[in-house]
Amino acid sequence: IEKQISSLKRRKIDVIIASDVTRTSQTAEILAKALGIEVKYDERLREINTGSLNGRPAQEGIGYFNPDNKLSFSQVVLGKFGNGFPGGENYTDVKLRMLDFIAEADREYENKKILIISHEVPIMMLESIFCGLTNRELADRWEDLAVDTGELKDLSFAGFPYNKEGELDFHRPYIDEIKFICPKCGGKMERVPEVVDCWLDSGSMPFAQGHWPFAQAQNTKHQTQNNRLRFGKQESRPPELFPADYIAEAIDQTRGWFYTLLVISALLGFGPSYKNVVVAGHVLDADGQKMSKSKGNIVDPWQIIEKYGADALRWYFYTINQPGDPKLFNEKDVDSAFKKFILTLWNCYVFFQTYKAKDLNMNEGRLEPDNLLDKWILSKLNGLISEVTAGLDEYNITVVARLIEDFVINDLSLWYIRRSRNRLQRPKNVQEAEEAAVILRYSLSEICKLSAPFIPFLSEEIYLNINSGQASVHLEDWPKPDKGKIDKDLEGEMRRAREIVAEGLRLRSDRGIKVRQPLSKLKIKSPKLKVEEDLLDLIREELNVKEIELVEEGVGGGRQWELEYDFEMTAELKDEGLARDIVRQIQDMRKRAGCRPGDKITIYYSTEGDLSGLIARKKQEILFQTGAEDIIFGRENKGLKIESSSRMDGRELWLAIKL
Numbered sequence: 001i002e003k004q005i006s007s008l009k010r011r012k013i014d015v016i017i018a019s020d021v022t023r024t025s026q027t028a029e030i031l032a033k034a035l036g037i038e039v040k041y042d043e044r045l046r047e048i049n050t051g052s053l054n055g056r057p058a059q060e061g062i063g064y065f066n067p068d069n070k071l072s073f074s075q076v077v078l079g080k081f082g083n084g085f086p087g088g089e090n091y092t093d094v095k096l097r098m099l100d101f102i103a104e105a106d107r108e109y110e111n112k113k114i115l116i117i118s119h120e121v122p123i124m125m126l127e128s129i130f131c132g133l134t135n136r137e138l139a140d141r142w143e144d145l146a147v148d149t150g151e152l153k154d155l156s157f158a159g160f161p162y163n164k165e166g167e168l169d170f171h172r173p174y175i176d177e178i179k180f181i182c183p184k185c186g187g188k189m190e191r192v193p194e195v196v197d198c199w200l201d202s203g204s205m206p207f208a209q210g211h212w213p214f215a216q217a218q219n220t221k222h223q224t225q226n227n228r229l230r231f232g233k234q235e236s237r238p239p240e241l242f243p244a245d246y247i248a249e250a251i252d253q254t255r256g257w258f259y260t261l262l263v264i265s266a267l268l269g270f271g272p273s274y275k276n277v278v279v280a281g282h283v284l285d286a287d288g289q290k291m292s293k294s295k296g297n298i299v300d301p302w303q304i305i306e307k308y309g310a311d312a313l314r315w316y317f318y319t320i321n322q323p324g325d326p327k328l329f330n331e332k333d334v335d336s337a338f339k340k341f342i343l344t345l346w347n348c349y350v351f352f353q354t355y356k357a358k359d360l361n362m363n364e365g366r367l368e369p370d371n372l373l374d375k376w377i378l379s380k381l382n383g384l385i386s387e388v389t390a391g392l393d394e395y396n397i398t399v400v401a402r403l404i405e406d407f408v409i410n411d412l413s414l415w416y417i418r419r420s421r422n423r424l425q426r427p428k429n430v431q432e433a434e435e436a437a438v439i440l441r442y443s444l445s446e447i448c449k450l451s452a453p454f455i456p457f458l459s460e461e462i463y464l465n466i467n468s469g470q471a472s473v474h475l476e477d478w479p480k481p482d483k484g485k486i487d488k489d490l491e492g493e494m495r496r497a498r499e500i501v502a503e504g505l506r507l508r509s510d511r512g513i514k515v516r517q518p519l520s521k522l523k524i525k526s527p528k529l530k531v532e533e534d535l536l537d538l539i540r541e542e543l544n545v546k547e548i549e550l551v552e553e554g555v556g557g558g559r560q561w562e563l564e565y566d567f568e569m570t571a572e573l574k575d576e577g578l579a580r581d582i583v584r585q586i587q588d589m590r591k592r593a594g595c596r597p598g599d600k601i602t603i604y605y606s607t608e609g610d611l612s613g614l615i616a617r618k619k620q621e622i623l624f625q626t627g628a629e630d631i632i633f634g635r636e637n638k639g640l641k642i643e644s645s646s647r648m649d650g651r652e653l654w655l656a657i658k659l
Contacts, residue, residue, distance in 0.1 A: 001027050004152050005034045008115065013037060015109050018117035019045035028117045035115075044101040047119035051088025061085070077139040091135075095125040095166040102126060106157055120147045125166075130155045132168035203260025206273045210239045238270045246276035246395060251324055254279070276395050279324040286330040299329060311455035312338035318401040318454055341405045342458060344413050345451075349444055349462045351417055354597055355424040356437040367442060367485075372534040374439045376494045377416045379487045380407065381443050386481040388450050404451055412443060415498065419538060425597070426624065441466050449479045497535045500524065503563055504543040511567060516584060517577035518544045519565055525553040526561035546573075578611070578649055579618040583625045585644065589657055590626070593642040599659060601641070603631040606654040 013035055018028035020041040028039045053061050065083065066076050077091075084090030105114060116126070124145050128138040138145070147153070161174035169175075172191075180189035201208070243265070249257055258277060265273035284290060285297040292298065304313055316337040320327060369375055384407045391400035420436050427433035448463035452473045463473035470476070504522065508515060522545045524531070529550065531539075536548050545565070555562040586603060595601060603626065605615060612633065615622065619631055636656060643656035 001030055001150050002034075004150065005031065007152065008035060011113060013115045014112040015105075016040065016115045016117065017042055017045065017105065019043070019047070019119060019122075021046055021119070024117050024119065031115065031117070042101060044097045045116065045118040045122055048091070048094050048121045049085065049088040051085040053085050053088070074139040074142065077142050078136060081135045091121070091125065092165060094121055095129065096164075098122050098125045099129055099162055099166045102129065102157055106159060123147050123153065127153065127155060129162065129166060130157055132160060134167060197260070199256050199260040200264070202257050203264040206239065206242050206244065206261070206265065207268075210241075212239050238265075238268075242270065243272055244274040246278055247274045248278035248280065250280045250282065252282075278395055278397065281321075281324050281326045283327045283329050286328055288326070288328050291329075299331070304331065304334060308334050308338045309342065309457070311458045312342050315341055315401070315405075315455055318397060319405060322398050341408060342455070345408050345447070345458065345462070348408065348413055348417060348440075349466070351424075352437070352440050352444060352466065356433075356441075367438065369435055369439060371435060372490070372532070373416060373419055373538070374435065375485075375487065376490055377411065377439060377443060378482075378485045379491055380411050381446055382481040382483065382485045383491070385446065385450065385479045386483070386486070389478070389481070392453075401454055404447070404454070408447060412447070416440075416443075419542070446479050448473050449476055493532065493535060497531070497539055500539055500561065500563065501542045504539070504565075507563060507565060508543070511565075513567070514577070515544050516580040517569075518546060518573050518580075520568065520570065520573060521545060521547045521549060521566040523549045523551050523564040523566075524561055525551045525555055525564065527552060527554050529561050575614050575618070578614055579621060581648060582615065582618075582653075582655075583622055585646065585655060586622070586626045586628070586657070589642050589644055589655065593657060595641070595657070595659070597627070600627070600629045602658045603628050604636045604640075604656040604658065605631065605633060606635050607648075607651055609651060611649055611651045611653060 008031065014037075016028060016032055016035070016037050017040045018024050020043055024045070025039075025041065028041075032039045050056075050061065053064065062076075064085070065071075065079060071079070081091045081095075084093065116123075118126075124138070124142070124147060127133075127145055133141070159178070160168055161170060161177050163169035163174055176191055178190070181187075182189050207213075247258070247261070261273045265271065282290070285295075285299075289295065289297060301313070312334055316334045317327065319337065319341075320333055367378065369378070384403060387403055388400050391397075391403065417440070420440070423432050423436040424440075427436075444462060444466055448459040452459040452463075456474065459473050463476075464470060505515065513519070522540075522543060531550065540546075540548050590599075590601065603622070605612075607615070615631065616633075622628070622631055635654065636658060639658050641657045641659050643654065645652065645654050647653065
């Protein structure tokens, strides 16, 4: 202490304030005598009160705050701000009494040099207040700021605003404690009571994100890569990413963020700060009421996601109505989105994975098919890519999502895959299977790229499973349409063929004749209709007729064509229909029994009369269609996978499957 006397004399101390504890009062008396200043004592400067641990070994105190010895030193220190000594103080208590002390001393001894004589923890708390340190910062720097016995520290109190926890806080009401004297008029300077709209910060975002216009030239390289700012006369030029291509927020931001972004950029002379706005409407309950806990009509999104998946919920929002319209939330609509689109796309993928052979040549260079159906799906796919790209460029999100959905459901699933089943399930040769597999895989891959922004998880799952070695669908280039493969004439002809099929199915339904029952002839009447042979084959297979006849004949009602079936049922046609019914039953039994497509089954049957003879005559066809190894007359009781009894053509039919 005596070594510090000469240094203290040079500092010209005005006031000495000390802790009234014995060891500090003794120090204070020595210095007071040397400096000729009276000592003032303040109990707020006392050492931390350790409560029931006072006088106990230091190790016991350490163990109290770190009993398992698992915490680091700084973690122990930080914990002491909330957890005090039993019956004593914590660090926050000490910090607050030191803040109270210094604030009072600053008012009472304005412009005076004060010598404070205290203890380690109070002095460290005082220094943290002066330096504006948070509790965590003080804990991390504890050992550096520790006070030695007799150490002299020079500290300056700036009168910063502090909150009730003793932390530096420039928010209201603490900032209102700060007053200045105007150097020009001598008047009092204080915070303007009016508050700028909180949206000012958000409206400044395009400029503030790159520290415009104050980014320094020496950081040009780094900032060009990350913030892409222009440098040189920055105050007259906006950031390079200005204006934004689009912004997205809820409709209530029309007078909030949308407005302030526009106002601030306009006031700076740069015009609009965004080119497009994607506005999201509010989600209401099924009756159009605002959701709230008090009404009991809120929906937990995590429960919906757990039940249907995040992609189904996303797809619901994209397709239910336009983005800015209110969403009257009904779980049935999410269920519909899940079953209608999500499951359909997944089932398309499952079909591909199930029936493609492992050793197929999947070279995508083979995208020049001869098959009419392959040409058609590639035309529709490339047309879709073109429409989706143009739609997203215009931010027509709902229109684009519905285009993708329509393609997957109506074009890919209900038409292309259904009409291509036999090419993968029972191909005539390896080449036929390869051609169908390559086109289907390519179509699924491109669909995943288009749908990735909408349903990122399902798109990723399917894409990676059918494209080995790829990192992510989200890292792929956006697909570009091959306009050379878009054939509008073919699309028109296929559309007409599908219309003919739809009408033919309606006529069958009106007569109560199942599609499995073949008919002998269908006449297509039209004064000038021409249909390619490949399309006629497709119509013939889809409507299950033996022959299609094009008849040049006028039709009424402004229609371009008219259909007429020959509904006469021959014995041969009836037998073929019964055989198809038997095949359908066996396939349904395979599915219910959990058989895989490659499983070789043996079929057992029992019936009588003509039906038994029919099965014998149609044996090879039934074996081919069901993938069975044999079909055996007679009942078998051992090792059956599944059995079923039904009536067919007035007779009892028993069927069983054995692996």
